[in-house]
Structure formats: structure tokens, C-alpha cells
Amino acid sequence: MALHALTIHEAAARLERGEITSLALTEAVIERILALDNDIQAYITLTPEAALEQARAADARRAAGERGPLLGIPLAIKDVICTQGIPTTCGSRILEDFVPPYDATVVERLRKAGAVIVGKTNTDEFAMGSSTENSAFFTTRNPWDLGRVPGGSSGGSAAAVAADECLGALGSDTGGSVRQPAGFCGVVGLKPSYGRVSRYGLVAYASSLDQIGVLAKDVTDAALLLGAIAGHDGRDSTCVDVPVPDYCAALGEGIAGLRIGVPREYFGAGLQPEVEAAVRAALDTLARLGAQVSEVALPHTEYALPVYYLIAPAEASANLARYDGVRYGLRVEASTLAEQYKQTRGRGFGAEVKRRIMLGTYALSAGYYDAYYLKAQKVRTLIKADFERAFEQADVLVCPTAPTTAFRIGEKVDDPLHMYLTDIFTLSMNLAGICGLSLPCGFDANGLPIGLQIMGRAFDEARVLQVASAYERATAWHQRKPPVGR
């Protein structure tokens, strides 16, 4: 097998046995990127020289006796996560030339573990979008069909993993931005519980919802990546000080007797029939493996979308106030400071970011705060309570990741509400702060991957990974590769 096609754990085993070097592995991944990325456009910034240097350093560390599952493994980082000395654009003109003076905590931890960073991946501007079409630079293409979107906002990371342009990647998930592109690209995407992973150095979109997640070729790799980045960090006061279990430990366990809840509200109108069939078949597989599958209710599901699109834009309008052309980023000169702010922001932000800033500003403004923002926060309480009740009856919940498979580039760009609906099955989890994972569970008639979503209680990522791993061992969907670069 070509080196770029290896999973992290396969590559780690070969490195451990001395059959390959990180240098050879990293060179193979860079060659793969150079061969494919003109078509896929997963990367905004490539760092090949630095990557080769890190690979040599990883080989030296290994020669000195160091071990570790990520030592010498080439990874990609979504371009909303700060990397010292490497441009971090957030897919925005306003940060096009921004070079962070520090590493995000997750990047620091990956570097300490010996990972090799090959580049920064494309994203919808400030992670606001579901397709990467809101990137100020270009749209990433789905490796399964170059005419379709990879999903978003972590579409660059998902496409890069699917096309073997890295061995694994980091993304961020505010309303589904790791899981939905993972589903569209046929890879594994894990959104940890709110507070599981430090957000220090993640450029803020909606601070009560944002969480850094991982994109991987299989469940074992997702467990390895999560283990490397999870855990308390004094630099993020919302990063909770709870023990981090060994996420690989539960992977081989069976699921006999485990209670799986199926939220009935996730199987209504608008669900592509092939998606429903694949998810139902997956539930049958899980039942055959011994799980007890039963229906549960999440009665406020229909309100998740309006709640999300009030809370997230409100938080965004505050967070993005910092882009004022004073300390960093784009500046459009004007004769007064106030005019300079307006011109800088008017020119620097793209259409969707401006739309959300406007929406959030309105929801927070005098006279509308109670009717919109406070109302949304109250309904958020009801949505969270739905999950608490469901998790009394079930250990995990299983549903589709998205209502459809990947849509065509351009299909939804003119209709923001229609675009927002693509995240309808993922938003609630961010509102409730729980964890979840998407993994491939089939393909539609066009050969496009279908994602299965497994949701778990807050800080119960190990259980989610256990169920995902049991399903993955019983099926072969994750072994299929997209028709690129053959």
C-alpha cells in the first residue's frame, strides 16, 4: 500500500518496526498533495519545508528512544486554529496576512507528541458555513465527486483526509462543522463534548458552542487524535478539569446489552431515502451485535435551527468586533477612526459573515434582546433537557449525520436558510454540549458516502468510540477510497 494511504495506527506500527521513516512518509504525503490538490483544493497554506524538517526531527526523537502514536505522523490543521509562524487566515480576506505569534494549545500538544504539520486547510470564512463555498479564497471539492461540496466548515480537513492528502486532521465544530463534512467525505469526524478540548488559539466564532474536533480515516485514528489533544488547559477557563481516559482501551469491546436510542424526530420529511435506508441498516447491524435498540424522543428538535441561528450569530457579532483594522489584519484607510472600522469590516468580511454579524447584532440590540436572544437561550434549556431525558433511557443515540449526501457546488449558495438546513441533525448537540461522531455507513446511487452519527453524554467520548469501533469492525465502508489519484 502506498504510504500516503496508511492510517495513523498502521503508519505508527511501521515506524515502530523501523520499516519506514517519518521522512519517507511525509515526502509521500507531500507528493500526494502536489499531485491532487490542484483538483481538490483542500489546503490554503502548505508548509512542506517545515514538515520535512519536523519529520527528520521526529525520526531523530525515535532514534533516541522516544515512542508515541503520533510521533512522525503528517497531519493537517484547519485554518481557524493558530499556528505560530504559519499564516492563519480563517478563510477570510480580513486575516489574509495574519501570522499568529503563538500555537493553539492543541497544536502545541500535537507538536509535543511529534506530529508533522503539512499545512492549513480550507474553511468557510470564520467557520461560518456548510460547504467551504464561504471561503474567501476558493471552494474545496469533494474527492468522491469534484462537482460537489465536501461539506463544511471543516471541508478542507475532511477532503484532505478522504483523499489521503494527510493521515489525519483537526477541525472545529460549532454546529456540525466536523461531523457534516466527515459524513459528506466518507471519513470519521469526532466532535468532543464542550469543555473536553482547549479552545485556546481557536479563533472564536460562537464561544459557548465552539469545540475543536478531529477528522480521521478510521475510528482508531480518531481515538488516538482525541487522546493527544484532550484535557485541561489553564489558558481556557471553559476547558474542564476532568480525567482523560485511554480512548483506545474501549475500542475492542463489544456492545452487547448497550442501550441505543433512536431519536424519532430525526427521521422525518426531507431525509433522503437512501440515507434513511443506510442508517436503518446500520441500526440493524448494531442490534445484531447485541445492542438494545429503541426509539427515544427529542421533542424540541425542530427548534434547534432557529435557536442556533440566533445564539451563534449573537456570539459571533461580539467575537468578530475585534477585527477593526487596528492591531492586526486588513486595514482600509479612512480619515476618521469610525469610518476606518466600517470600511475595513465592510471590505474584509464576506457575505455570510456580514449576514451573521447583522443577524446577531439585531438579536442583541435594544428592544429585541428578550424576543430573540433570551428566547433562544430559554429554548436552548429545553433542547438540553431533551437530551438529558433521552440519555436516561439510552447510553448513546444514533441518527443520520445530515439529511442528504453531498450537494452540488453552487446549489444552495443563494438561499441561506436552505443552506442552514443541511446542519439540522448536528446543531442540537452543540447547543446541549454533548459529544458525537460521524462515520461512513453506506453510499448512495451516485457513489456518495452516507454518514452515521453517534451521540454520547457529555464527556462520554469513550462510549461513542466504542460503539463506532464495533460498527466499523462489522462493516467495510471505511475501506472504500474515493476515485481520485488512481
Add this chain to the structure above:
Amino acid sequence: MALSREEVEHIAELARLALSDEELALYQEQLSAILDYMQQLQRLDTAAIAPTATVLPLRSVMREDEPRPPFPHEDILANAPEPRDGCFAVPPVLD
């Protein structure tokens, strides 16, 4: 929930966004449609429901107040559009 042109201009002013006439017209239409969609929340009686601002138990997180070295001045100024004398230069605010 039709927003007037004046309301959209007011929001843009609050958000410090310079918008073209075309953008103002587009956002007037799109924000009105989105806010219409949000109206469904009013169907729920939430009089007795507490708001959720964060899913974590609210608490102050404190650390020891120990001085630590700040970022080097030049690293921070390296991203500035107009650094001057170790500061960020902006147009005059006071006459």
C-alpha cells in the same frame, strides 16, 4: 417580520459595517425571511424556563496571580497594519 431599509442601515451602523446599496437591499430581504423563520420560537411558552448561556456549571475560574513574560513586543507589532513608535497608529480621534 419585515425589516425596513432604515432598520437595516441602523444595524449596519451598530455593527460598524460599511454596506453597499445592493448589500443593504439583499440583507433587508434575507434578514426579514430569516427572522420570519425564527418566529416559530414564539410558539413555545418559556415563561418558567431559565436561559442557558453555557452548558457548563457557571463558576469563576481563578489561577494564581503570578507574573509571566508577555509576548515579545515586536511579535505583536509584526501583524499591525501601521506600527509606530512601538504602538498601533490610528487616525486622530480627538481634534
